[in-house]
Amino acid sequence: MRAEKQLLTQEYATRLNASPFFIVVGYQGLKVAHLTELRLRLAKAGGEVHVVKNTIFAIAAKETGSVELNGSISGQTAVVTGAKDVSAAAKVLKNFAAEFDKLKIKFGYLNNARLEEDGILALAELPSLDVLRGKLLGLFNAPATKLAVLLNTPASMLAQVIKAKSEQGEQGEKAE
Numbered sequence: 001m002r003a004e005k006q007l008l009t010q011e012y013a014t015r016l017n018a019s020p021f022f023i024v025v026g027y028q029g030l031k032v033a034h035l036t037e038l039r040l041r042l043a044k045a046g047g048e049v050h051v052v053k054n055t056i057f058a059i060a061a062k063e064t065g066s067v068e069l070n071g072s073i074s075g076q077t078a079v080v081t082g083a084k085d086v087s088a089a090a091k092v093l094k095n096f097a098a099e100f101d102k103l104k105i106k107f108g109y110l111n112n113a114r115l116e117e118d119g120i121l122a123l124a125e126l127p128s129l130d131v132l133r134g135k136l137l138g139l140f141n142a143p144a145t146k147l148a149v150l151l152n153t154p155a156s157m158l159a160q161v162i163k164a165k166s167e168q169g170e171q172g173e174k175a176e
Helices: 001-018 032-044 053-061 084-097 119-123 129-175
Strands: 021-024 047-052 077-082 103-109 115-118
Touching: 001 053, 001 077, 001 129, 021 084, 032 047, 032 077, 032 084, 047 053, 047 084, 053 077, 077 084, 084 103, 084 119, 115 119
Parallel strands: none
Antiparallel strands: 021 077, 021 103, 047 077, 103 115
């Protein structure tokens, strides 16, 4: 393999090793301005898109032990990777594909499990990782909040009874 191809293979392998997922998209017919817009949107979601050479990318995927692509990529191909949330990247791709019908989601891999287009679109429907964390924290806090209210209720009721008795006693002293 020529030195340039080896460098590209190493670059692709580094990206694959740094990301728990990758999504393969076809971009045939997209203008440069649209691809730049996709890059900006993915950057906000913690992802990035790179145009790849199919054969070299397949070699890099095999070398990293990620997957064996066996010729499943063809045409003008770009790969979306990210270090964070796969659902955020999938959501950006879904919305972008709806706006610009030239972008085609082909397939992806999440933790070495292959996802077809419908699986990636299902990931796009999931709430973001931050929203899920918030919901989980809410579930953890709910029992503690209920317990605190439950423990404070008898004390507050006792205080109300004592206050009512003392007010009743004051009214009784004034009447005498």
